[in-house]
Amino acid sequence: MPNTAISVSDLSKKYDDRLAVSHINFEVPLGTVCGFVGPNGSGKTTTMRMLLGLITPTTGEGHILGEPIEHPEKYLSRVGAMIEGPAFYPALSGYENLMVLAKLGGFPVERVQQLLDKVGLGDRGKSKFKTYSLGMKQRLGIAAALLPEPKLLMLDEPTNGLDPEGIQEVRALLRDLANGGTTVFVSSHLLSELEIISDYIVMLRKGEIVFAGPIGELMAQQQPTIIARSLKYSDLESIVEIAEKAGHHAVIRNDSVHILAGMEWAPVLNKAAFDAGITLAQLAPQLPNLEETFFEMTGDK
């Protein structure tokens, strides 16, 4: 029994002369929730497609639940997936759509209604898919992914279109599944959500791995930040100048300055601001969150 749910080595995918995924290596341990993040077009979906046997890698190898990705028939019966949004037959009901997949995979048909209930579609199962809202479609996609009682669940943007309550439900669902031993590999633009539920993070940028490992390790690598806010908005530029003169990188975000520096430098800034006639309304330390780390590492902002 392998101790990794996903292991990828030197995996690449080239379309004509464009390298969509470039020699990536990472591992996802069994029973963890792994966030898969990266800007649009960074190669997340292409990687997921390769792991599911939908597209053939140009180079490299991968293993899912210990089986090589060249033989998806050996592991897909234990994998649930929703890639690039929910795709179903519009003229069939949610129930019928799941029945098609249950029959195809040879899963017990009783699971269909159970899963519709689980994702909150129990009373709308008989409605046609084309009448569903985006959130309902997303829920049906998650139900379809859960049909095989998966050991590995791969979800691409599962919270797209969900309201805050729905997002919270999905978060709880994924955590429950992980607690029950299911490995969850999930991509999302809601980095704050991933930060809450993920044990591992795989970060991609332009088809290359920027980071792959435990989320704690990622955060520990990041420099702490001081948030400084002045009474007058026009003073923010002066604060940036003070920080940069002292050799600290600083940027204005919304109505405050984010300075890459430890809290020990805060009194120095406070005094320098006072000397420059700036009244600080806020001076606080902030440990970097996943979103800031993401922007820092991917250079997206």
Next chain:
Amino acid sequence: MFNVVKAELRKLRRPTLFFGTMGAALFFTALITSFIYLMIDSPQGNSDRGRSIGREVLGLASGSVNGFSSVGGFLGIIALCVFAAQTAQEYTYGTLRNLLVRQPSRMKILVGKLISMALFALIMITIAAVVSIANSYILAPGANVSTDLWFTSDGFQAIFTTFVNVTISVIAFGILGMVLGLLLRSPISAISFGVLWLLIIEVLLIAVKNSLQSWLPGAQLSAIASGGSLDLTYQHALTVGGMYVVVGAIVASVLFVRRDVAN
């Protein structure tokens, strides 16, 4: 494979699709069969391209299935549309990736789809056969056509043979539709191309050069349904039509198995 067939049948039994298709088959069958009897004395003829089927031919043991064999080409076009749409929609809806995640063997998906659609076509052909023979039996006395030989052992043999020929023809049309669906990956494009080719381009090409009739796919498959015609022998139609189907199926299968599913 059996799971694929069961899953596909759930899609095919959708009321709009099922009753729509069967309704179209029933309409064309009743219409074409009725024309043969109601226009029997018409100088414009009572069959395709102004040909006439006389009382003596309709009174033969094979007379009960003249209408049914004539409608074979139309049933084929219906099958082409259904097979093409059911195949190409997997690309346009993006549902192919769901199918392949649940059944990674692409050949099993393809063959399972074909079997389920062939079963669907078989129901359509059976309905058409029953409607056509019943309609013929009802209209024959009014057209002074004798039905004495229709239900003899030779008559039943003719019914069976025609049923087999129409089935081969309709499923071959369907496979060509499936090939178009796999190649064009869009139901509208696949159906438009198929219907345009069969109903307009082939007809025009044959009108310009009659000898092309021996080589164009639609003409071969229609001739198979009729058990051969004056211009095309059954054997020739079966060979040439079979080649179109086999070559098309091989090319489409290889593409389907090897092509990345990137939508």
